[in-house]
Amino acid sequence: MRRTVGVAAASAVVVFAAGCGGGGPQSGGDQKLTGDKIVLGVLNDQSGAYSELSGRNSVTAVEMAVADFKAKYGDRAVTKNITVETADHQNKPDIANTKAAEMYDRKGVDLILDVPTSSAALKVADVAKEKKKLYFNIGAATTDLTGKSCNKYTFHYAYDTYMLANGTGTVTTEQVGKNWYILYPNYAFGQDMEKSFSAAITAAGGKVVGKDGAPFPNTSGDFSTFLLKAPTLNPKPDVLGTMQAGAELVNVVKQYNEFKLRDKGVGLAVGLMFITDIHSLTPAALAGTTYTDAWYWNFDEQNRAFADRFQSETGTRPSFAHAANYSAALQYLEAVQAAGTDDADTIVKGLEGKEVNDVFLRNGKIRAEDHRVIHDAYLAQVKPQSEVTEPWDYVKVLETIPAAEAFAAPSPDCTL
Amino acid sequence: MTGFLQNTFNGLVSGAFYALLALGLAVIFGMLRVVNFAHGAFYMLGAFGAYVLLTEAGVPFWAALVIVPVGLGLLGMALERAFIHRLTRLDPLYNFLLTFGLTLILQDLVKLRYGVQSSPYATPSALGGSVNLGLFDFPTYRVFILGFAVLVCVAVWWLLSHTRLGMVVRAATERPELTRAFGINVGRWVTPVFGFGIGLAGLAGVLAAPMRAVNPLMGADLIIVVFAVVVIGGLGSIFGSVAAGFGIGLVQAWGEAYLSDFPIVSQTVVFVVMAVVLLWRPAGLFGREEAPA
Numbered sequence: 001m002r003r004t005v006g007v008a009a010a011s012a013v014v015v016f017a018a019g020c021g022g023g024g025p026q027s028g029g030d031q032k033l034t035g036d037k038i039v040l041g042v043l044n045d046q047s048g049a050y051s052e053l054s055g056r057n058s059v060t061a062v063e064m065a066v067a068d069f070k071a072k073y074g075d076r077a078v079t080k081n082i083t084v085e086t087a088d089h090q091n092k093p094d095i096a097n098t099k100a101a102e103m104y105d106r107k108g109v110d111l112i113l114d115v116p117t118s119s120a121a122l123k124v125a126d127v128a129k130e131k132k133k134l135y136f137n138i139g140a141a142t143t144d145l146t147g148k149s150c151n152k153y154t155f156h157y158a159y160d161t162y163m164l165a166n167g168t169g170t171v172t173t174e175q176v177g178k179n180w181y182i183l184y185p186n187y188a189f190g191q192d193m194e195k196s197f198s199a200a201i202t203a204a205g206g207k208v209v210g211k212d213g214a215p216f217p218n219t220s221g222d223f224s225t226f227l228l229k230a231p232t233l234n235p236k237p238d239v240l241g242t243m244q245a246g247a248e249l250v251n252v253v254k255q256y257n258e259f260k261l262r263d264k265g266v267g268l269a270v271g272l273m274f275i276t277d278i279h280s281l282t283p284a285a286l287a288g289t290t291y292t293d294a295w296y297w298n299f300d301e302q303n304r305a306f307a308d309r310f311q312s313e314t315g316t317r318p319s320f321a322h323a324a325n326y327s328a329a330l331q332y333l334e335a336v337q338a339a340g341t342d343d344a345d346t347i348v349k350g351l352e353g354k355e356v357n358d359v360f361l362r363n364g365k366i367r368a369e370d371h372r373v374i375h376d377a378y379l380a381q382v383k384p385q386s387e388v389t390e391p392w393d394y395v396k397v398l399e400t401i402p403a404a405e406a407f408a409a410p411s412p413d414c415t416l
Numbered sequence: 417m418t419g420f421l422q423n424t425f426n427g428l429v430s431g432a433f434y435a436l437l438a439l440g441l442a443v444i445f446g447m448l449r450v451v452n453f454a455h456g457a458f459y460m461l462g463a464f465g466a467y468v469l470l471t472e473a474g475v476p477f478w479a480a481l482v483i484v485p486v487g488l489g490l491l492g493m494a495l496e497r498a499f500i501h502r503l504t505r506l507d508p509l510y511n512f513l514l515t516f517g518l519t520l521i522l523q524d525l526v527k528l529r530y531g532v533q534s535s536p537y538a539t540p541s542a543l544g545g546s547v548n549l550g551l552f553d554f555p556t557y558r559v560f561i562l563g564f565a566v567l568v569c570v571a572v573w574w575l576l577s578h579t580r581l582g583m584v585v586r587a588a589t590e591r592p593e594l595t596r597a598f599g600i601n602v603g604r605w606v607t608p609v610f611g612f613g614i615g616l617a618g619l620a621g622v623l624a625a626p627m628r629a630v631n632p633l634m635g636a637d638l639i640i641v642v643f644a645v646v647v648i649g650g651l652g653s654i655f656g657s658v659a660a661g662f663g664i665g666l667v668q669a670w671g672e673a674y675l676s677d678f679p680i681v682s683q684t685v686v687f688v689v690m691a692v693v694l695l696w697r698p699a700g701l702f703g704r705e706e707a708p709a
Contacts, residue, residue, distance in 0.1 A: 049633075052533040186679040212676050215683035219637045220665075221628045224426040225672040232419060250534040250629035258539070258555045258627060260546065280534040280629075 032341040034108065037081035040066070040329055041109035043099055043124065044139055046088035049246040050116045053274040054139050054321040057314045058114055059086045061322045064309065065329035069337075078337045085109055089120055096120035100127040100135075110342050111136060111332050113325055118142035118189050128153040134344050136328040139321055141272065142192060143408065146370040150414040152348060155371045158324035158360075159294040161189075161196040162408040164272055167292030167379050167401050169200030169241075172269045176290070177238020178206040181230045181266070183223070183252065184243035186213030193243040193271045209233050214244070223252050224259065231264045243271035253281055262288070274319045275392065278382060283394045286382040290398070293380040295320035295360055298393050306359045317392040320360075327360035363403045369410035377406035418551045423673040424666065425549075429558045431665020432565035433620050437642045438649060438657035439572060440616035446589035446652040447609040448496075448504060453515040455642065456635025457522040458488055458614050462621020463630045464526055467535045477540040477626070484622050485615040492614025496607045504606075519636075526632040534629040543626075561623050568619065569658050576654060585609060589652060644690045650703020660701060664689070 042059045045051045066082045085107045089096040096115060103109040104127065112128065115121045116139025128135035129151035137145055138158045145156040173180070180201050184190035190213065198208050210233045212226050230240050240261060242252045249270065256268055270291045278286055297307035297317050306326070310318040335350045336342050352368035364375040379399040388394060437455060444452050465484035469475035475483065495518070503510040543557040576582035587595040588602045596602055621635075628634060645664050649656030664686055671682035693701060 047527070047532070049532060052531050186683070213679040215672070215679055217637050219641045219686075220430045220668050221624075221634070221638065222426065222430045222669070224429075225423055225669055225676075228419065228422050228426070229673070229676075247534050247629040247631050247633070250631075254627055254629070258557065260555075276533050280536055282536045282538075284538075285536070 032343075033079055033336075034110070034342055037079055037083065037108070038333070038336060038342055039107060039109045040082070040084050040332070041100075041103040041107065041112045042084065042086045042114050042325065043089050043096065043103065043112050044086075044114040044116055045091050046086075048091050050091065050139065053276045053319045054114055054116055054325070056086075057310075057316065057318070058138075058322055058325040059084060060313050061310065061318065061326040062113060062329040064313065065326045065333065069330060069333040073337060078340060082333070089115065089117075091117040091120060093117075093119045093123045097123040097127060100124045101131070104128075104131045104133045110134060110336075110344075111329075113328055114138045114321070116140055116321070118144075118192070121145060122149050125149055125151060125154045132344055134332070134347060136332065138324045138328060141189060143196075143411070146372040146414055147411040148413040150370050150411075150416060152371075152416045153344060155328075155351070155366065155373060157328050157373045158320060159292075159377070160372075160407070161192045163294070163377050163406050164292045165193065165196035165200040166406065166408075167377055168269050168271065168290060169197045169206075170204040171379050171399065172239055172241075172267075172290055173201050173204040173206035176267050176269070179209045179235050179237045180206060180239050180241050180269075181233060181237035182208055182211040182241045182243065183226050184211070184213055184271075185216035185218070185245070185248060187216045189245070190216065190243050197241055197243070197271065209235055209237050214248075216248075218248060218251070221251050223255050227252075227255055227259045227261060230261060230266050237266055239267045239269050241269045241271065245272050246277070249273065249277055250281055253285055257285055274321070275317060275394065276319055278394045279392065282385075283382050283388050284385040286394075287384040289382045291380055292401070293320060293378045293395070293397070294375075295323045296378055296380060296395060296397055297323070299378070299397055302359055323360040327358050330358065331356055331361075365403065367410060369416075370414040371416065372407055372410065374403045374407045376403050377401045419673070422552055422554070423669045425554060425562075426558070427666035427669030428662055429562050429665070430668060431662035432562050433624060433638070433661075434642055434645045434665055435569060435658045435661030436565055436616050436620040436623075437638070438645045438661045439569060439654065440613035440620075441642065441646050442649070442652055442654050442657035443572075443585075443616075444610055444613035445646070446654070447585060448500070448606055449508060450500060450504065450511045450515070450610075451508065452613065453512055453639070454518040454522065455515075455613075455617050456639030457519040458492065458617040458635070459621040459624070459638065460526065460632060460635035461488055461522060462618035463537070463625040463628070463634060464530070464535070464621075464632075465618065466622045466625045467537050467630050470537065471535075477622075480622050481619070485619040488618035489611040489615030493607050493611035496610040500610065501606070523632045523636070530632070532631055532633070534631040537625040537630050539626040557626060561627075564623065568616070572616075573654070581605070641686055644686050646700075648690050648693045648700055650700025653700065653702040653704075656700055656702025 040062055042062055044054050046055050062084050087099040089099055100112055111134040113136050115124050115137050118140045121137050121140030135154045136157045141161045143160045143162050182194055184194040201208055230237055244252050268289045270289055273291045297303050307317050335347050339346050339350050351366050354366045356364040362376040366373050378397045380395040381398050382395050441455055462484050466480040469480045500511055539557050543560050546553040546555050547559055584600055584605055645660045646657050649660030667685055671685040675681045
């Protein structure tokens with residue numbers, strides 16, 4: 001069933017591609033590919049907190065990219081033997097480490113994709129460097145992937161803490177209010193987010209009047225102490241910036257509404273949010289909240305067409321992580337097609353500095369300096385319930401943040 | 417001062433959940449000598465029960481408050497008859513492993529059907545506002561939870577101290593062999609008591625649905641603290657578990673409010689308290705040393 005839908009949708013691409021004419025070397029039968037095949041590996045959380053926003057559905061997204069690639073090139077494709085391997089890293093760095101090594105060594109994987117959870121993502125970057133194999137990170141937020149932990153074979157594809165803080169922090173400070181209270185989960189990701197947000201807020205002329213690291217994981221599930229504290233601070237914060245993610249974000253938002261902080265003049269800004277989070281909280285609970293999105297499924301016709309295909313295969317609308325996995329797999333296959341080989345060093349050369357436009361990357365560019373993939377980002381706001389006219393269409397894009405401004409300049413800490 | 421009272425009140429609300437869960441664990445442990453590791457999973461099923469009833473059948477919160485605990489209580493009784501019952505004569509470790517396995521199965525079944533993303537559940541509209549408690553406004557729903565939990569705890573205490581059923585349970589808890597010798601059929605009461613404990617966990621779950629993230633793992637984090645609560649209160653001590661439940665809620669809330677510069681402290685304070693209590697009174701605050709057989 002899945003396959004037939006994929007093929008049907010892909011045939012539309014064939015018609016389009018046929019018009020574009022040739023390009024790419026004729027390399028059907030030569031031995032430029034290891035094992036005469038391409039293997040893509042999706043390593044992510046398939047059972048835990050991040051399995052909904054990426055997980056198995058990202059594997060489907062990568063399979064869609066493979067189908068599109070085959071449909072576009074047909075007999076001219078560098079190979080027709082393209083397979084997708086997948087593994088569950090359970091958000092644990094040690095498991096990610098073992099699984100990544102196993103993928104590269106035993107499963108013949110040419111490219112590892114996704115890997116959410118920053119600590120796990122950094123481990124896999126080390127493996128990629130050691131094995132000299134490609135790694136496109138999509139799910140993790142840490143800027144260290146293109147900072148002090150960067151390497152020649154690692155690309156950071158979708159977003160990072162700077163992008164989130166820069167968009168949400170700057171615009172919210174300018175438009176909603178200058179005084180912030182920041183609540184973050186007290187571990188690597190939360191601390192990173194707090195630093196990035198504080199920097200962005202101060203740069204925009206705002207002030208962080210208070211910040212607290214909540215226990216992580218918060219076993220009591222209760223954030224009321226922090227929520228009660230917010231309106232009593234002097235000066236009173238205009239915005240509560242929460243850096244919690246997943247289920248903890250749900251707890252914070254439920255209790256934010258319970259204590260009616262919006263009525264007390266404290267707005268809400270969320271550090272990292274996926275469309276799946278809004279779906280589970282309902283737009284009513286989040287109405288008016290601003291956040292930075294790397295991609296939105298109903299932004300334009302092109303995105304919507306992809307979202308429709310994705311929904312017919314998975315039954316749900318894609319998050320930005322799903323779209324980014326699709327795009328990353330497709331761009332890798334294009335690079336192999338253009339180079340006629342899957343040799344990692346050759347592919348890296350081909351990718352560096354390349355400008356790309358596809359369903360996920362708008363005005364995209366693969367930076368040669370640090371392998372940060374930059375692209376347009378979006379400042380989004382959750383619609384009030386009354387404006388939600390179809391399921392999953394929960395946000396409106398307030399502003400497009402141009403690629404050049406959305407991401408930080410290459411870090412001096414990075415030497416590839 | 418207002419801030420202190422607000423934090424105290426919040427601590428009591430968190431404590432109410434601990435108390436309800438610990439109470440169920442204590443009753444079960446007292447009667448069956450089973451450490452029910454699946455208690456957190458039943459708490460989660462309680463919240464999901466409320467969610468499923470509302471979304472699939474339009475059953476409101478108030479009805480769920482009755483239906484879900486009763487339904488889960490029956491499920492608990494069935495599980496006791498089918499599995500737990502068979503292992504009670506063996507080393508307690510067997511039932512610990514059994515209930516641990518049960519937890520994983522229940523969590524994964526819910527995951528399979530509803531995913532890991534939290535499911536939405538709104539506060540019932542009658543309890544949506546806030547009430548004035550003299551010095552400050554407080555969400556009505558939290559006031560309700562606290563009042564309701566205290567009511568349940570008092571009712572359980574009354575049941576145990578003023579009814580014949582309670583007398584049997586207390587006797588069987590303290591001297592099971594002797595109680596049997598008096599001709600009381602202890603075995604007859606084991607299954608309903610287990611179901612009752614599970615029902616309390618389900619009740620806590622329904623109460624949690626409007627203010628906590630409803631997802632398959634919601635019980636997994638909480639249960640660790642609840643075990644600490646039970647140990648602090650004294651294993652099997654009914655009063656101890658309730659008192660320790662509210663006490664730990666308070667300690668956590670105060671820790672977060674006044675030690676917020678040291679998040680690591682508020683994160684570990686429960687277990688520090690547990691360690692201190694165990695050193696000072698190995699049987700817990702209200703527990704008694706195991707009676708010689």
